[in-house]
Amino acid sequence: ADTTSRPDKFIGIHFFNPPxxxxxxEVIPGEKASQEVTELTKDFVKSVNKQAVLCRKDVPGxxxxxxxxxxxxxxxxxxxxxxxxxxxxxxxVKFKLGFPMGIFELADFTxxxxxxxxxxxxxxxxxxVINPHPLVEKMFDEKKLGQKSGEGYYK
Numbered sequence: 155a156d157t158t159s160r161p162d163k164f165i166g167i168h169f170f171n172p173p174x175x176x177x178x179x180e181v182i183p184g185e186k187a188s189q190e191v192t193e194l195t196k197d198f199v200k201s202v203n204k205q206a207v208l209c210r211k212d213v214p215g216x217x218x219x220x221x222x223x224x225x226x227x228x229x230x231x232x233x234x235x236x237x238x239x240x241x242x243x244x245x246x247v248k249f250k251l252g253f254p255m256g257i258f259e260l261a262d263f264t265x266x267x268x269x270x271x272x273x274x275x276x277x278x279x280x281x282x283v284i285n286p287h288p289l290v291e292k293m294f295d296e297k298k299l300g301q302k303s304g305e306g307y308y309k
Contacts, residue, residue: 155184162188165195169204171264180216182209204304214276214283222260223273223283230287231255240307258307262300270294 155164164184170176175208179199183192192208199206209216215223229243238246244256253260261269270290276283286294293299300306 161186165191166212167195167199168218170218177203177205178218179204179206180203180209180218181206182212184218185212188191209257214274219272219276220283222226222264223255223269223276226261226269227284227287227290229261230289262306262308264300265302266290266293266299266306267302 155161156270158164161184166180166182166184168182176247181195181199183195190218196206196208207217210214213220229286230245232238232243233240238259244258247253247256255263270286273283273286273290277285297303297304
């Protein structure tokens with residue numbers, strides 16, 4: 155925003171993949187964005203039949219990835235520490251917490267390349283963000299990216 159001549163009009167919108175299925179869109183106003191631009195953007199999101207969530211502060215990962223990315227790594231640690239299987243952890247998340255997908259299922263859907271890059275970038279900007287779990291690193295290095303490569307946590 156600071157590199158533009160109109161920082162009051164600078165705003166971000168973050169659609170989730172695949173956008174034709176995912177209803178949520180994060181709206182991220184620049185530090186100097188006007189309330190008018192924020193409202194126009196939220197109206198636009200609504201006009202394309204999506205649900206806007208306002209990120210009041212531009213932090214690495216916004217809201218959803220700030221929650222989801224550490225959950226992927228923590229799910230790996232739970233697997234390591236408890237001996238629970240991928241299926242058991244995903245079932246617990248779906249049938250107890252009510253998530254539509256398990257953490258490992260969603261990670262495969264998202265892609266290990268995306269999760270790895272997001273983790274590294276978030277950690278560079280905020281040291282409170284967890285470093286990648288060794289399994290995430292290994293899968294990324296082996297190009298086991300999830301659905302896009304045919305193998306991730308699941309085949």
